Amino acid sequence: MGVFYIGSIPNPIKQDELPEHRGDTQNGELMFWAGGCASCHAQVDADGDEQLLLSGGLEMPTPFGMFIVPNISSDADFGIGAWTDLNFVNAMARGLSPDNKHYYPAFPYTNYQHMTLKDLLDLKAFLDTLPSSSNNAADHQLALPYSIRRGLGLWKRKYLKREIPALNVPSTPELERGRYLVRGPAHCGACHTPRDAFGGVLADRFLAGADSLEIEPGADTDSASRIPNITPHDDGISSWSQSDIAYSLESGFDPDFDSFGGSMVHVQENMAMLPAEDRAAIAAYLKSIPAIPSNQN
Amino acid sequence: MKKSFIAAVVALAVAAPAYFAFAADDFAFKSQIEGRQAFMQVYRFNLSILGGMAKGDVEYDADLAAASANNLLAASKMSNGAMWPMGSHTEAAGLADVTAAKEAIWSTYPDIADKGKDLTEALTAMAAVAGDGLESLRSNMGAVGNGCKGCHESYRLSRD
Numbered sequence: 176m177g178v179f180y181i182g183s184i185p186n187p188i189k190q191d192e193l194p195e196h197r198g199d200t201q202n203g204e205l206m207f208w209a210g211g212c213a214s215c216h217a218q219v220d221a222d223g224d225e226q227l228l229l230s231g232g233l234e235m236p237t238p239f240g241m242f243i244v245p246n247i248s249s250d251a252d253f254g255i256g257a258w259t260d261l262n263f264v265n266a267m268a269r270g271l272s273p274d275n276k277h278y279y280p281a282f283p284y285t286n287y288q289h290m291t292l293k294d295l296l297d298l299k300a301f302l303d304t305l306p307s308s309s310n311n312a313a314d315h316q317l318a319l320p321y322s323i324r325r326g327l328g329l330w331k332r333k334y335l336k337r338e339i340p341a342l343n344v345p346s347t348p349e350l351e352r353g354r355y356l357v358r359g360p361a362h363c364g365a366c367h368t369p370r371d372a373f374g375g376v377l378a379d380r381f382l383a384g385a386d387s388l389e390i391e392p393g394a395d396t397d398s399a400s401r402i403p404n405i406t407p408h409d410d411g412i413s414s415w416s417q418s419d420i421a422y423s424l425e426s427g428f429d430p431d432f433d434s435f436g437g438s439m440v441h442v443q444e445n446m447a448m449l450p451a452e453d454r455a456a457i458a459a460y461l462k463s464i465p466a467i468p469s470n471q472n
Numbered sequence: 473m474k475k476s477f478i479a480a481v482v483a484l485a486v487a488a489p490a491y492f493a494f495a496a497d498d499f500a501f502k503s504q505i506e507g508r509q510a511f512m513q514v515y516r517f518n519l520s521i522l523g524g525m526a527k528g529d530v531e532y533d534a535d536l537a538a539a540s541a542n543n544l545l546a547a548s549k550m551s552n553g554a555m556w557p558m559g560s561h562t563e564a565a566g567l568a569d570v571t572a573a574k575e576a577i578w579s580t581y582p583d584i585a586d587k588g589k590d591l592t593e594a595l596t597a598m599a600a601v602a603g604d605g606l607e608s609l610r611s612n613m614g615a616v617g618n619g620c621k622g623c624h625e626s627y628r629l630s631r632d
Binding site: 387400401402403418422426427428431432433434435436437438439440441443447 | 516520523526527528529613614617618620621624625628629630631
């Protein structure tokens with residue numbers, strides 16, 4: 176019956192669904208960079224190995240209220256050091272906490288759910304090797320009705336769709352890998368795809384650009400950040416070759432040799448940690464997706 | 473080495489009016505904002521020469537690489553404070569469409585100046601080796617990119 180699944184009321188993965196698998200920390204590290212864990216969970220100006228201390232605490236002001244990033248370091252009390260493999264997989268793939276509560280989708284489990292269980296277990300094995308922090312990250316401060324966590328069950332019923340649209344070109348291993356990375360761990364659509372009023376991504380506008388959900392301190396609506404269209408449309412990056420895209424992810428320079436800025440700086444630096452063939456795969460997939468204009472009307 | 477810098481400036485003088493044609497005709501700090509955007513184009517022009525070689529799109533040319541790297545280093549040492557008058561930020565009335573420079577540049581000063589020093593440092597290293605071979609050039613592109621991103625991450629509004 177395939178992979179079709181709709182999340183609604185807490186419906187966790189069960190222990191007997193986990194594969195027999197010994198976590199591979201090398202692949203786990205690749206998933207760590209692909210997934211951009213450090214961009215939110217490390218300290219804002221973390222550099223080099225500081226990015227491995229996932230102490231949380233970053234404040235993310237959004238139209239729904241203030242999200243405060245949790246500590247996911249290996250600390251058993253303040254981080255996730257006491258979690259089992261099953262706890263971890265349910266957080267990433269179902270958006271459920273160890274006590275079966277819904278997580279807010281600011282944590283991009285709507286994308287991480289597409290990761291294979293093996294990749295998730297590898298990531299867990301890698302996270303287990305990272306240092307611990309006893310930072311006690313505060314709770315989110317959200318406005319009604321978003322502060323009612325149980326309401327997320329309904330949200331998930333509508334938005335947590337497990338199927339990934341098929342490739343619209345003949346499949347190759349490179350395109351499949353690119354699709355997996357873009358749709359799953361790298362969660363490109365979390366920023367580049369616009370959302371509706373309830374924060375659900377508009378699937379038919381996949382990667383066609385969006386207003387940033389993060390509110391810039393002091394900025395009015397006219398000067399809100401725009402996240403660019405990265406579909407192969409004239410409004411997007413149709414003029415970028417596959418190697419342009421791959422090189423931009425490696426170097427941080429676009430084909431005109433302007434540098435990336437804003438939140439893409441972190442993302443690009445994560446992508447630079449991947450093997451070159453993974454950046455090439457992402458680029459190949461981005462060239463293959465439907466071209467969509469930026470205009471939303 | 474000086475020649476390509478002059479060429480860049482001349483190219484800019486020709487291209488700039490078209491490039492900024494989208495913008496309003498008249499706005500506050502017009503000469504400063506246009507001046508700093510042209511200044512950024514000088515960076516970009518020279519970076520495109522180094523980057524084209526690093527990427528493999530253009531054949532490596534030691535003299536041209538060294539000249540471009542020296543142009544970049546010279547640019548990073550140019551006094552450009554006069555191009556950044558207080559109040560010329562994108563959040564200011566009437567400036568949303570003509571500049572992406574965020575008010576945080578001024579409100580957190582001198583952080584941006586420190587970041588500028590990081591760029592000069594990266595370009596000093598690049599200029600020292602850009603003419604020594606493609607591998608030397610390539611291995612320094614990342615640090616130069618970090619120098620650019622250092623300011624663009626926090627101080628330039630992202631646009632599509």
